[in-house]
Amino acid sequence: MILTILLTCLPAGDGPLDKSFQAREAEHLWNRAGFGALPEQIEASVTLGREETVRRLLSIPADEQPFFVERFLDVPREQYKERSEAERNRMNNAARERERKQLQDYTGWWVERMQTADSPLRERMVLFWHGYFTSSVEEVRRANMLIRQNQFFRENALGNFRTILKGMLRDPALLTYLDNDANRKGRPNENLARELMELFTLGLGNYTEKDVKEVARALTGRTVDGQGDYAFDKGAHDDGAKEILGQKGKFNGDDVARILLEQPACSRHVARRLLRWFESVEPAEARVEAYAQVLRDGDWELQPFLARLLNDPSFYSEDVVGARVLSPIEYMVGISRRMGQRVPSPLVASASSMLGMRLFSPPNVKGWEEGTAWITTSTLMQRGNIAGMLLGAVRVDDVFVTSDADMQEMAEGGAAMAPAKKDPPKGAAGAAFTAMKRVVDAGWSPTLNFSARMARQEAKTDAQIVDAMLSDLLACEAPQDTRERMLSYLAGERVMLELRDGEFLKGGAPAERVLRRMAHLILSLPEAQLG
Amino acid sequence: MQHHFSIDRRGLLIASFGALGSLVLSRAARAQGTEAPPTHPSRDPGLNLVLVQLSGGNDGLSMVVPWADDAYNKARTSTRIGAGEVLKLDDYRGLHPELKGLRSAWDAGALAIVEGCSYPKPNRSHFQSYEIWHTASMRGRDAGDGWIGRLCAETWPTGAVPELVVHVGANEPYSLHSTRHPAVILQNPNAYKWISDEAPDRSLYRDSGGKERPADSDALRRLRGILDDATASSLRVRKAVLEHSTKAGYAEDDFSQSLRVAGALLGKRTGTRVVSVELGGFDTHTNQRTAHDARMRILDAGLKALRQDLAESGADKHTVVLVFSEFGRRVQENGSRGTDHGVAAPMLVLGAPVSGGLHGKHPSLTQLSDGDLAMTTDFRSVYAALAEGCFGASGSRVLGAQYPQLGLLKA
Numbered sequence: 001m002i003l004t005i006l007l008t009c010l011p012a013g014d015g016p017l018d019k020s021f022q023a024r025e026a027e028h029l030w031n032r033a034g035f036g037a038l039p040e041q042i043e044a045s046v047t048l049g050r051e052e053t054v055r056r057l058l059s060i061p062a063d064e065q066p067f068f069v070e071r072f073l074d075v076p077r078e079q080y081k082e083r084s085e086a087e088r089n090r091m092n093n094a095a096r097e098r099e100r101k102q103l104q105d106y107t108g109w110w111v112e113r114m115q116t117a118d119s120p121l122r123e124r125m126v127l128f129w130h131g132y133f134t135s136s137v138e139e140v141r142r143a144n145m146l147i148r149q150n151q152f153f154r155e156n157a158l159g160n161f162r163t164i165l166k167g168m169l170r171d172p173a174l175l176t177y178l179d180n181d182a183n184r185k186g187r188p189n190e191n192l193a194r195e196l197m198e199l200f201t202l203g204l205g206n207y208t209e210k211d212v213k214e215v216a217r218a219l220t221g222r223t224v225d226g227q228g229d230y231a232f233d234k235g236a237h238d239d240g241a242k243e244i245l246g247q248k249g250k251f252n253g254d255d256v257a258r259i260l261l262e263q264p265a266c267s268r269h270v271a272r273r274l275l276r277w278f279e280s281v282e283p284a285e286a287r288v289e290a291y292a293q294v295l296r297d298g299d300w301e302l303q304p305f306l307a308r309l310l311n312d313p314s315f316y317s318e319d320v321v322g323a324r325v326l327s328p329i330e331y332m333v334g335i336s337r338r339m340g341q342r343v344p345s346p347l348v349a350s351a352s353s354m355l356g357m358r359l360f361s362p363p364n365v366k367g368w369e370e371g372t373a374w375i376t377t378s379t380l381m382q383r384g385n386i387a388g389m390l391l392g393a394v395r396v397d398d399v400f401v402t403s404d405a406d407m408q409e410m411a412e413g414g415a416a417m418a419p420a421k422k423d424p425p426k427g428a429a430g431a432a433f434t435a436m437k438r439v440v441d442a443g444w445s446p447t448l449n450f451s452a453r454m455a456r457q458e459a460k461t462d463a464q465i466v467d468a469m470l471s472d473l474l475a476c477e478a479p480q481d482t483r484e485r486m487l488s489y490l491a492g493e494r495v496m497l498e499l500r501d502g503e504f505l506k507g508g509a510p511a512e513r514v515l516r517r518m519a520h521l522i523l524s525l526p527e528a529q530l531g
Numbered sequence: 532m533q534h535h536f537s538i539d540r541r542g543l544l545i546a547s548f549g550a551l552g553s554l555v556l557s558r559a560a561r562a563q564g565t566e567a568p569p570t571h572p573s574r575d576p577g578l579n580l581v582l583v584q585l586s587g588g589n590d591g592l593s594m595v596v597p598w599a600d601d602a603y604n605k606a607r608t609s610t611r612i613g614a615g616e617v618l619k620l621d622d623y624r625g626l627h628p629e630l631k632g633l634r635s636a637w638d639a640g641a642l643a644i645v646e647g648c649s650y651p652k653p654n655r656s657h658f659q660s661y662e663i664w665h666t667a668s669m670r671g672r673d674a675g676d677g678w679i680g681r682l683c684a685e686t687w688p689t690g691a692v693p694e695l696v697v698h699v700g701a702n703e704p705y706s707l708h709s710t711r712h713p714a715v716i717l718q719n720p721n722a723y724k725w726i727s728d729e730a731p732d733r734s735l736y737r738d739s740g741g742k743e744r745p746a747d748s749d750a751l752r753r754l755r756g757i758l759d760d761a762t763a764s765s766l767r768v769r770k771a772v773l774e775h776s777t778k779a780g781y782a783e784d785d786f787s788q789s790l791r792v793a794g795a796l797l798g799k800r801t802g803t804r805v806v807s808v809e810l811g812g813f814d815t816h817t818n819q820r821t822a823h824d825a826r827m828r829i830l831d832a833g834l835k836a837l838r839q840d841l842a843e844s845g846a847d848k849h850t851v852v853l854v855f856s857e858f859g860r861r862v863q864e865n866g867s868r869g870t871d872h873g874v875a876a877p878m879l880v881l882g883a884p885v886s887g888g889l890h891g892k893h894p895s896l897t898q899l900s901d902g903d904l905a906m907t908t909d910f911r912s913v914y915a916a917l918a919e920g921c922f923g924a925s926g927s928r929v930l931g932a933q934y935p936q937l938g939l940l941k942a
Binding site: 409 | 773
């Protein structure tokens, strides 16, 4: 664990403490440059100080957990043609199933890394690039292309934007997703050209419709071969003269990358996207420009940018801390990291899909919309249900199906009700339900012990327990009114168990059950969606 | 420009929460369902609106097909829908062969086709164009709330039940975005609940919403408001869907299932006036024909089932369905049997209150603007007609400008 890395080189004796880097700041850093941390990790970071913690976060190498990608190749066309229709269908179904299974395995592997890897900042950046240079399985279909794209992001997550951009313009998944495999001389397909400028480099308003057409021409011939690898089809490339953003020449794809990177709008666009991702507050123009300059000065290296940002006092300001609405993945991986209790990754992945974030299936080429868009009337309640499920306070069936208790609640309104339908849910929810049920039916159950946790922190009184629970479970400080309501809740439950204040943990299993319910409540609150 | 969005939204939030007291009051009122009636009840015709968004840029020429136009037949080779297969409406245009249900609505005088819809200075970015359609403003999100959000503020200034506006799907469409009337959003009605067997837990959960708490950040305040709306509407919505029975054969796909929820909410008269649903998959740059045919099949099946459902419950007399997309596609096919982003396309308006037939003017396929069909009808004329015809709201107040009148709804 990262804890060991951080603790091995503590300063000798009581080194000078950085007064501006206390637990609140350290936790914020771990929330945004990772997915949250244990109290011990936060304490260790306070001792190390901000600069050293940032330095270590940036320098942790990618962990060596291989995932072997298999490429399932099609039967040669001639052989395929000879088969009967029934055989072809069987072959196609089997191929689809292989692809689905491999992507599902990889998604689980990836979520596992997010939960446990020693390099949380790298994991966070992989997630960033996944939502930046989007490619969806709905269009790409071939799991191996999507997996190799993701592995490219892993290698370059903290590397150089030029390398990433150039890599993406040769990336089989992206070229397929944005139809560049169909972009040929004389028959241009503008899809990649347009999104490349609008979303990946310049932003709207910094190019013309003419530029879209010319860039599309320059990108002709960049395609994917039968093996699923990048290929340049010389015959399909339009090598005529073009004019792109005021420059004239017989441009190709590499020229396009060069020209786009030369535009000041490009560094501003990338800087803005990174600032938004880490701060979740719209950056002022002057700040965007200052950080764009960091990218330009560093020749597109990301490390100097991140080092400056994570040490920037503005990053720790009131406006920024706790202002981020956690994405479904951040919410669940955060629970896992803060509790030091990993959750089966397929459970996290399928719950995330249900909450609107299916990995490898962004809603469109712009990626997922961040911020309050994550929270709807229904996802807010469902986040609570899923947290309850992860804590063993809610049964998976109840999350999706109208239960007898629901029926009773509805009948209290007066109307006579037909018996509850136990039909499993359909469509996308159905897929999530099946996946989650599989994990639970395989025997998984949570093993959290809140009583032991409280005892370890020497939390005994109601107030101490409430404070410890809130601080352990939430990414940032709880509002005062929440603390008060939790206090009166705990006191009420304690009296029911006939225990005195200060003796709650002597209540054994019933007390543990109350703590679980309380954890379920805390994670269901609006403030638990922020970090 | 994109980077201004959040600043504006934030500014708006701050501005609107300046009047925190009244807002909290209206929220509390809507949570209890004791809201004041609409300010102009006499002017409200009481029609419901169902918004169907075709995401990705629907090829209008493949939906309402100018089958007799030489220019169409010349420009479209792989995506052409020939005279033999099109469902002819007249000697020039016809519906996509999968749209048999819409064809029978047309025959019943319940389908209006508004041709050539777009806006001045068309934008070919999915995202910017989407925002323009959803805010009815060229400034997109910078203009503030979505157009339905503004419609609600105009029509129900003192509040209404949270389920007044419902989106059935994963994410809020921006048209519903509102600082005053956030929409209820749900995907699976059975899962629209917070689960606990314990009464104290349920009560604490309900109490964690948006009571007056000045120390809250903007984000927290918004989330607490959402919690209030969720706890207030969860039971009513689930109950309506569970109690609603229909013989309409809704298909299993997500689109049809979302319309099933719409049918239940409107049929059960839950106080819901606007329901929004989405059908994706229209960004057909390659091999369009097969993909688009499948979309049309799903669209038609869903709308057909909804029509039958509404007829059974009687809500058909009070419900109008609007089908739209962020843009049409280029007339000339691209090199990969698909079409790239274009401009004008038809909007469909469906339902018993609708004055069926053709509205607006068909754009020329020979006098193109930059290779695209030029706008003949500003889509905001349709919004204005619906704001006034369905809700009695002033179109110019909701949309911020006057648009030419269209006789879309029966007087």
